[in-house]
Amino acid sequence: MSLKIIDESKINPKKYISKDMLAPANSWYVIVSLVAALILNFVPLQSFALAMRPDFTALVILYWAINQPQRLGMSLAFCTGLMMDVHHASVLGHHALVYCVIVYIASVFRRRINVFSLVQQIPQICVILLVMQSILIVIELLGGANLPGWHYYLKSLSGAIVWPIVAFLLSYPLKHRSNPDAL
Amino acid sequence: MDSTPQFFRHGPGPLARLLLFVLLSCLLMVEDLRFKVIPELRQAIAMIIYPIQQVALLPSEVHGTVMDFINSFHIIEENTYLREHYLRNSEKLLRLKALEAENTHLRKLLGAVNTIHAKTTAKAVMAEILYTPRDPFSHKITVNKGRQHGIQPGQIVIDYKGIIGQITRVYPLVSEVTLITDKDHSVPIQIVRNNIRTVISGTGKNNEIELRYLSVNTDIREGDLLATSGIGGVYPRGLPVAVVTGIKRHPSDNFAQITGTPVAGVDRNRQVLILSLSPALPTSPENLAEESSVESENN
Numbered sequence: 113m114s115l116k117i118i119d120e121s122k123i124n125p126k127k128y129i130s131k132d133m134l135a136p137a138n139s140w141y142v143i144v145s146l147v148a149a150l151i152l153n154f155v156p157l158q159s160f161a162l163a164m165r166p167d168f169t170a171l172v173i174l175y176w177a178i179n180q181p182q183r184l185g186m187s188l189a190f191c192t193g194l195m196m197d198v199h200h201a202s203v204l205g206h207h208a209l210v211y212c213v214i215v216y217i218a219s220v221f222r223r224r225i226n227v228f229s230l231v232q233q234i235p236q237i238c239v240i241l242l243v244m245q246s247i248l249i250v251i252e253l254l255g256g257a258n259l260p261g262w263h264y265y266l267k268s269l270s271g272a273i274v275w276p277i278v279a280f281l282l283s284y285p286l287k288h289r290s291n292p293d294a295l
Numbered sequence: 296m297d298s299t300p301q302f303f304r305h306g307p308g309p310l311a312r313l314l315l316f317v318l319l320s321c322l323l324m325v326e327d328l329r330f331k332v333i334p335e336l337r338q339a340i341a342m343i344i345y346p347i348q349q350v351a352l353l354p355s356e357v358h359g360t361v362m363d364f365i366n367s368f369h370i371i372e373e374n375t376y377l378r379e380h381y382l383r384n385s386e387k388l389l390r391l392k393a394l395e396a397e398n399t400h401l402r403k404l405l406g407a408v409n410t411i412h413a414k415t416t417a418k419a420v421m422a423e424i425l426y427t428p429r430d431p432f433s434h435k436i437t438v439n440k441g442r443q444h445g446i447q448p449g450q451i452v453i454d455y456k457g458i459i460g461q462i463t464r465v466y467p468l469v470s471e472v473t474l475i476t477d478k479d480h481s482v483p484i485q486i487v488r489n490n491i492r493t494v495i496s497g498t499g500k501n502n503e504i505e506l507r508y509l510s511v512n513t514d515i516r517e518g519d520l521l522a523t524s525g526i527g528g529v530y531p532r533g534l535p536v537a538v539v540t541g542i543k544r545h546p547s548d549n550f551a552q553i554t555g556t557p558v559a560g561v562d563r564n565r566q567v568l569i570l571s572l573s574p575a576l577p578t579s580p581e582n583l584a585e586e587s588s589v590e591s592e593n594n
Contacts, residue, residue: 147347154344154351156426186316193320198340199348200428201435201464201471205323212316219309252432255328256478258499260431 134179134286142183145172145282146192154199163263166271169196170244171278173211174237177218178225179283186212206251210244217243230276238272341466352425419568420444422452425469427562434477434497436460440569441468449529451570457535457558458482458523459567474561475536476504484536485524489514492524495536495555501562504537506553511544515553531570535559 149168157165169192176184193208200207217240218225225236245268253259307315326332422438440446442465450462452472461480464471473480478499485492491513498505509515519539525532537555544551 150344150347151351154348154426156352156355186312190316190320194323194340195344195347198337199344200430200433201437202428202430202433203324204327204337205320208323209317209320212313212320216309216313251324257432258478264431 134283137176137180137183137286139183141285142176142180142188145176146188148172150192150195153196163266164270166267166274167241167244168278170211170214170241171237171271171275172282174214174218174240174275175279175282177215178222179279181219181222184215186215189215203251203255206248209251210247213247214240214244230279233279234272234275237275238268241268241271244268337464338466341469345468348425419453419570420446422567422569424565424567432499434474434480434499434501435463436472436474437469438472438567438569439469441466441470443467446470446569447572450572451530451534452567453534453570454559454564454567456560457537458530459557459559459561459564461529462569472567475557476501476561482530482536483524483526484521486515487520487522488516491515492526495521498554502556504555504557506539506551506555508550509553510549511546511551513551515539515542515551517542520558521555 146169149172152168153165173184173189173192177189189211190208193206193211194204196207196211197204221236225233228236242265245265249259249264327337420440422440425437425439427436438452446462446465448462448465452459452461458475460472460474460477462470463473474497475482475495476497476499478497481494481496483492484495493506493509495504495506506515506521517539520535521537521539523530523532523534523536535558537557539553539555541554542551543553
């Protein structure tokens with residue numbers, strides 16, 4: 113009985129093999145997804161929703177860096193970061209830096225992350241987002257800002273929670289429609 | 296000697312690429328914080344993201360239009376009320392004009408008219424706040440008037456109660472306002488009750504500003520109104536800035552810790568007024584330049 117439970121919690125090789133193979137993404141599709149994420153980030157919101165809004169650009173960059181790293185290099189992440197900086201009227205280059213850092217982290221851990229299902233990826237994505245926000249805080253502190261409250265990290269939690277949805281929506285157009293086993 | 300051809304072509308490894316980009320962004324940050332050599336870069340990126348920002352603003356605009364439509368049912372009612380109100384106020388306005396005329400007359404008698412510029416020369420442009428950045432670190436807002444509308448850096452932004460901030464960056468169609476609560480922003484002020492001159496600075500916290508470097512024995516009380524002094528020539532004099540809300544005097548410190556709350560709705564309103572630049576003051580003589588440099592820097 114207990115053996116069975118352990119088996120369930122571990123990665124099932126059969127399940128892993130039966131995972132969907134995704135078609136390679138068109139580079140226009142990558143750019144359109146980044147622009148859509150920027151629009152979501154730019155929508156003006158009120159206080160609580162503002163604190164809870166996940167960084168959609170970071171999520172989309174993470175998705176491409178994990179699933180199709182040949183489509184999204186650090187240069188694209190860097191340019192997206194510059195756009196975020198100009199929109200936030202903050203120091204030019206600090207979002208660019210952290211986006212490059214998450215692309216690097218994703219490139220190191222992508223094989224390990226890919227083994228898990230989307231829901232199981234939540235804690236790992238959460239850790240990556242927390243690292244990203246911590247680097248942002250360090251840069252701001254070096255620039256002479258005050259420490260924000262703990263609610264600053266809520267964005268990482270909400271980002272990790274919406275990760276399966278974002279990843280599912282991004283992968284949906286790339287799934288093969290035909291059944292490979294059909295004759 | 297030829298090296299063996301690679302089976303898979305790779306660029307530099309991920310770590311090398313990361314270091315390259317970290318270096319690049321560090322250079323950008325230093326450039327942006329210290330030297331500001333290439334302001335055109337920011338302008339160019341702002342133009343690129345302008346359409347994206349407009350799309351992001353669409354939902355709130357649609358919401359606004361729908362609300363306007365609903366509100367228009369109340370407008371007729373409101374109009375009659377306002378007309379009545381206007382008539383009642385115009386009587387007060389006439390009295391105010393008479394008082395103003397009397398005041399200028401008295402000033403003439405004092406011989407002070409040459410030193411004080413008439414405040415009515417300043418013109419105001421109304422602007423609407425497009426968005427506030429979600430960054431908790433940056434106390435800046437973006438308004439919908441830019442270089443196309445004749446906005447210049449350094450202009451003062453107010454609402455109907457008092458000062459909100461100052462234009463610091465101008466893009467072709469929008470411009471950025473640094474709020475008075477920003478950590479690096481200071482305003483030369485006077486305490487209205489006893490005319491003590493000093494400088495007030497932001498704290499980087501929402502709705503809080505502080506008076507730094509006032510000695511422990513300064514005559515200041517809670518509830519004192521602080522208004523611009525007009526020194527430095529950037530701010531016109533007499534605009535309300537803040538009310539003192541907290542004073543802590545520790546005998547061991549040289550300076551008292553004085554905090555205040557802005558009079559204007561720094562984080563509330565949707566419409567603001569941008570004042571035109573006040574005429575440049577005569578430059579200070581050489582020997583005074585060093586003494587006044589502290590104050591002019593704060594402006």
